[in-house]
Amino acid sequence: MITLRDVHKSFGSNHVLAGVNLTVPQGENMVVIGGSGSGKSILIKSILGLVKPDSGQITVGGQDVTTGDRDAFLARFGMLFQGGALFDSLPVWQNVAFRLLRGALKRPRDQARDIAIEKLRRVGLSADVADRLPAELSGGMQKRVSLARAIAAEPEIIFFDEPTTGLDPIMAGVINDLIREIVTEMGATAMTITHDMTSVRAMADRVAMLHGGVIRWTGPIADLDNSGDPHVDQFIHGRAEGPIATLR
Amino acid sequence: MRILAYIGAAVLAQLAAFGRLSIFTAQAVSHLARPPFYWREFVTAVVQIGWFSLPVVGLTAFFTGGALALQIYAGGARFSAEAVVPQIVAIGMVRELGPVLVGLMIAARVTSSIAAEIATMKVTEQIDALVTLSTHPMKYLTLPRVLAATLVMPVLVGIGDIIGIFGGFVVGVERLGFNSSAYLKNTVDFLQVHDITSSLVKGAVFGFVAALMGCYYGMGSDRGAMGVGRATKGSVVAAAVLILAANFALTEAFFST
Ligand SMILES: Nc1ncnc2c1ncn2[C@@H]1O[C@H](COP(=O)(O)OP(=O)(O)OP(=O)(O)O)[C@@H](O)[C@H]1O
Ligand SMILES: [Mg+2]
Numbered sequence: 001m002i003t004l005r006d007v008h009k010s011f012g013s014n015h016v017l018a019g020v021n022l023t024v025p026q027g028e029n030m031v032v033i034g035g036s037g038s039g040k041s042i043l044i045k046s047i048l049g050l051v052k053p054d055s056g057q058i059t060v061g062g063q064d065v066t067t068g069d070r071d072a073f074l075a076r077f078g079m080l081f082q083g084g085a086l087f088d089s090l091p092v093w094q095n096v097a098f099r100l101l102r103g104a105l106k107r108p109r110d111q112a113r114d115i116a117i118e119k120l121r122r123v124g125l126s127a128d129v130a131d132r133l134p135a136e137l138s139g140g141m142q143k144r145v146s147l148a149r150a151i152a153a154e155p156e157i158i159f160f161d162e163p164t165t166g167l168d169p170i171m172a173g174v175i176n177d178l179i180r181e182i183v184t185e186m187g188a189t190a191m192t193i194t195h196d197m198t199s200v201r202a203m204a205d206r207v208a209m210l211h212g213g214v215i216r217w218t219g220p221i222a223d224l225d226n227s228g229d230p231h232v233d234q235f236i237h238g239r240a241e242g243p244i245a246t247l248r
Numbered sequence: 249m250r251i252l253a254y255i256g257a258a259v260l261a262q263l264a265a266f267g268r269l270s271i272f273t274a275q276a277v278s279h280l281a282r283p284p285f286y287w288r289e290f291v292t293a294v295v296q297i298g299w300f301s302l303p304v305v306g307l308t309a310f311f312t313g314g315a316l317a318l319q320i321y322a323g324g325a326r327f328s329a330e331a332v333v334p335q336i337v338a339i340g341m342v343r344e345l346g347p348v349l350v351g352l353m354i355a356a357r358v359t360s361s362i363a364a365e366i367a368t369m370k371v372t373e374q375i376d377a378l379v380t381l382s383t384h385p386m387k388y389l390t391l392p393r394v395l396a397a398t399l400v401m402p403v404l405v406g407i408g409d410i411i412g413i414f415g416g417f418v419v420g421v422e423r424l425g426f427n428s429s430a431y432l433k434n435t436v437d438f439l440q441v442h443d444i445t446s447s448l449v450k451g452a453v454f455g456f457v458a459a460l461m462g463c464y465y466g467m468g469s470d471r472g473a474m475g476v477g478r479a480t481k482g483s484v485v486a487a488a489v490l491i492l493a494a495n496f497a498l499t500e501a502f503f504s505t
Pocket of ligand 1: 014034035037038040041043082
């Protein structure tokens with residue numbers, strides 16, 4: 001279970017997070033929606049400690065994230081970065097198997113490679129991309145390699161920052177199913193950021209809307225259509241008119 | 249009063265920068281004692297920094313040694329001391345020009361590429377990705393490069409010294425009419441162990457500085473292409489200035505009587 005209590009983060013005068021309260025139950029996929037620039041990426045980065053909140057408390061499984069052994073803490077996580085963040089000096093399979101080639105989870109190279117190829121297959125990439133460099137792949141392919149890397153070590157908590165952005169509709173469907181499967185079959189706890197309403201409906205257990213630095217609304221996916229919140233309604237129907245300003 | 253406040257702020261900023269750099273250095277070095285050590289990254293860095301720098305080091309040293317011989321000959325001729333060319337070329341190359349020129353070439357070639365690479369990794373979130381994959385960027389990126397540069401640079405400087413002396417020898421024998429075996433004998437007889445030690449120690453220090461500056465500025469890069477550009481420029485300037493300052497300090501330490 002992940003809990004955020006009154007988390008604040010500002011960059012200069014830009015108050016990105018202004019008191020975020022959110023609970024992500026164990027074994028569920030919490031989908032975070034919200035306008036571009038509303039602070040969704042900053043939100044998950046602050047849980048991982050990549051961004052230091054100015055104030056507030058974040059706990060994972062009851063433990064404050066700023067205390068305890070950081071290596072052991074990070075070993076439980078997988079993260080898909082919005083921009084992919086693949087290591088461009090390493091071939092694709094070594095990116096995917098990065099955790100399996102060093103550190104606590106180290107295993108023989110050929111075994112790590114086999115796992116990498118299996119994970120690539122699950123994101124719809126064939127074995128012949130394994131030896132290419134990330135720069136030789138299309139944007140959508142890089143995204144999927146990055147997704148394969150995030151799930152390669154089978155972490156218990158996974159963050160997906162826009163997993164389907166830039167993918168064709170069929171591939172987006174494959175990824176939606178994959179994320180759903182990882183959460184239900186492996187019992188992982190997930191937070192997914194997406195702008196794609198089809199994805200939201202396909203994989204969310206719960207939805208939270210971030211707007212104006214706070215969680216405007218959160219609830220189970222079944223309640224999304226009658227949330228009673230005009231911000232949520234405007235967002236899910238993609239209307240230009242409503243309480244969310246279009247100039248930001 | 250305004251001026252005083254201005255100077256004070258500038259001094260404080262410098263001190264803060266110096267403090268940050270010191271902490272960064274201490275962190276980088278401290279990882280040496282804490283496993284794991286990333287051998288693969290280390291070997292790659294040795295090849296990148298050492299092997300691929302050989303051509304530029306060789307050319308720089310050769311031409312400098314040749315020019316040095318010509319100048320010493322021309323200068324020495326004014327008080328009929330042309331005969332000292334082999335000795336002065338040897339001393340000049342080994343004590344000063346070898347380490348300094350190789351150091352500056354490494355600052356241009358290695359510091360810049362380390363800074364640009366690490367800054368790009370920072371900007372594209374690859375450093376964040378490393379952290380989330382339980383890999384310490386200092387251990388994985390900084391330590392292998394700094395250690396490789398520190399160990400490889402004495403070798404590069406040694407090679408530079410030899411090629412520089414050879415450059416002087418070629419000019420001396422071909423253009424200035426020196427006897428080749430006498431030239432070599434004079435060089436070897438004149439150089440002392442102390443000269444060579446100082447050369448290699450300087451190399452190690454300059455290698456450390458060059459790689460450290462690349463990593464420091466790369467890790468501290470701002471976002472965007474401008475950030476990468478600024479980091480690269482800053483790293484080369486800092487490395488060059490620090491190398492020259494360290495050279496003065498080391499010359500003082502080795503040769504002041
Ligand atoms: N390193 C940084 N320095 C300064 N400002 C930043 C930094 N990172 C993010 N911001 C600001 O924080 C705000 C939120 O950024 P964030 O990346 O979290 O948005 P987002 O909700 O993920 O948007 P998108 O959907 O477009 O990815 C933005 O206004 C951005 O300008
Ligand atoms: Mg984002």
